[in-house]
Amino acid sequence: MKIVIVGAAGAVGKTAVEALSGRHEIISVGRTSGDVQMDIQDIESIRAMYRQVGRVDAVVSAIGHAHFGPVHEMTGDQFMEGILGKTLPQVNLVLEGFDYMNDRGSFTVTTGVTNRDPIPGGSCAAAANGALDGFVRGASVDMPRGIRINAVSPEVLEASRVQYDGFFRGHVHVSDEAVGLAFSKAVEGCLSGQVFIVD
């Protein structure tokens, strides 16, 4: 398969690269790294990426950022950072990708633990994740030409333990391999409309 992995250099994206690169042609996409550079928040940049890459069998995205802070100190604009920084970019990657996706291909987005096991200050991220989980479930029943769509929703990665130290007290940390298996199932498996939880 020819697989585009957006955010391939990130902690989560790396697990997808590791899990899939042995068996498939990987095109890594990043803001400043990878085979193709793309600004995920710029729809024209997404379109340019697809024009450059051409037809694909799978698109995996592992990107996104959100605002973190107490809900009673959050503004509407801060709330929207998660939607505009994590939800909409990954949705746009799907919406713009249909013309390039081969029959029976797949889209896989990345969400996260915050909407099922909340952390202090995480309401923006929880909303962004919930929106993606909902989108995947809702979109799966519409998908044309046997195309599938799933989400991978990992707990905090072992590899991110230092970066997120103190934010996820008591949460388990999951291995790169476990997260990679979820991407493998999403891309190489047969299910659609699923949120593959890695806990």
Place this chain on the structure above:
Amino acid sequence: MKIVIVGAAGAVGKTAVEALSGRHEIISVGRTSGDVQMDIQDIESIRAMYRQVGRVDAVVSAIGHAHFGPVHEMTGDQFMEGILGKTLPQVNLVLEGFDYMNDRGSFTVTTGVTNRDPIPGGSCAAAANGALDGFVRGASVDMPRGIRINAVSPEVLEASRVQYDGFFRGHVHVSDEAVGLAFSKAVEGCLSGQVFIVD
């Protein structure tokens, strides 16, 4: 309790009014009807509503619209209709309401069935609902002064059977009373961070 019900004249809002008005002071809010008029998509209008109403013990919102159509024909702007028409307005009602909410008060938002039991063309609504479900779970752990936050997520109402005829094939229809009970539990109960499903 002094309870603001936004969207009080709608099919869902009416169930909250019916369930709560016998025991509490209800301030009904609508775009063109009710005790106070407010445009939920205009943050200044939300602020003006709160200034007019003053301190409250509960805020219930039962509003929102989304784009309906196949995901592979949807644009990013159409996707955002659900976020901007259902998610953000209800989030803003919470964010702007903290200064007016009494200790141990509650916010209740309305989501819906589409992110757990999808329908054709419903991916935008599913994302909007998922975002709200996630926001409620995430925000609940931050809430100051014992304030609670919940969502009511009803199946299609019996009262909306004609309006939505053909869109929700095979879905059960729930009674006004069942939906009203969920609002009662959200406002008069003790839980927080819950999505009260009415199936």
